[in-house]
Amino acid sequence: MKLYASNRSPFVRKVLVCAHELGLADRIELVPKVVSFLNADEEVGRHNPLGQLPTLIRDDGTSLYDSGVICDFLNQQVAGATLFPDQxxxxxxxxxxxxxxxxxxxxxxxxxxxxxxxxxxxxxxxxxxxxxxxxxxxxxxxxxxxxxxxxxxxxxxxxxxxxxxxxxxxxxxxxxxxxxxxxxxxxxxxxxxxxxxxxxxxxx
Ligand SMILES: N[C@@H](CCC(=O)N[C@@H](CS)C(=O)NCC(=O)O)C(=O)O
Structure with missing residues (x-):
């Protein structure tokens, strides 16, 4: 998996904290990007129409956003994980x-x-x-x-x-x-x- 990311983004940090908690951090390749509302990134925009970080590229090439959806997806990759309760x-x-x-x-x-x-x-x-x-x-x-x-x-x-x-x-x-x-x-x-x-x- 690849993650368009910035180490200044709190939404990216949500995803990375989840990845560490789930033991998935070393399966995610970070692709550093600098974006802002006034400075879009063309590559990120091709994978996320909102042009925002974080954007995850799954191993099948499809993309996921936003941070909550990516975290939910990561949680689903680990049997028995409970970062998203079922009840x-x-x-x-x-x-x-x-x-x-x-x-x-x-x-x-x-x-x-x-x-x-x-x-x-x-x-x-x-x-x-x-x-x-x-x-x-x-x-x-x-x-x-x-x-x-x-x-x-x-x-x-x-x-x-x-x-x-x-x-x-x-x-x-x-x-x-x-x-x-x-x-x-x-x-x-x-x-x-x-x-x-x-x-x-x-x-x-
Ligand atoms: N709801 C989004 C918000 C993401 C967001 O606002 N990311 C900022 C970086 S921290 C961004 O990409 N800003 C550029 C923009 O909004 O165009 C999420 O949870 O991922």
Whole structure:
């Protein structure tokens, strides 16, 4: 399998954490790419009409996206794997956590993209909207975190871990740990797993 990837992408990191957890990391050849909303990559676009990372090329040449679908596919490659629970209520609850994490990451992508634009300044109103989403999601996770302790790892928890890691990587000044001790403790434990340590963000 080949994965169009960037070591700065939190969505790619979700896939790589899953691959490490499932023992599949050495079956995935990484193809480094730099893409952004304003700078498409023609090769990635041939395999994914959205032109986004991550995009997986399976051994039969067919492609898969987005990160959640790729993770589901990887989970299916390993007999007995449980990153996507089968039980319907557990799957919905897990999906809700993944959706919140992916939504927060999409918010970070917009925020970071706007922050880097040279042609116009980031308005206080824009920052307030982005920051509000971070604060509300962070508060919801702080309330939920005590019940997460000791739960089996799944894609929802991996996605939350990648979102918090990205907050540290690109938005350290937002200090998401402030006032959220339960979430901070939970994340410290999660992020010390070998799968997270092996997939640290890199580059600028
Ligand atoms: N929903 C997608 C989001 C992927 C995404 O936003 N990837 C970013 C890189 S972190 C990207 O490719 N941005 C370029 C673009 O949106 O055109 C997923 O879960 O994979």
């Amino acid at each position: 319907p209520a557990a799957r919905i609850e897990m999906g809700q956590r993944q959706a919140a994490a992916d939504g927060l990451l999409a918010n970070f992508m917009r925020w970071y993209g706007e922050r880097r634009r040279a042609d116009h300044p980031l308005t206080p109103q824009y920052v307030a909207i982005c920051r509000g989403k971070l604060q509300r999601v962070g508060d919801a996770w702080e309330a939920a975190a005590p019940a997460w302790r000791g739960r089996p790892l799944d894609i929802g928890f991996i996605a939350i871990g990648c979102a918090l890691a990205y907050a540290d990587f690109r938005f350290a000044a937002e200090n998401w740990r402030q006032g959220r001790p339960q979430l901070a403790d939970w994340y410290t434990e999660l992020s010390s797993r070998p799968s997270f340590l092996a997939t640290e963000f890199g580059g600028g």
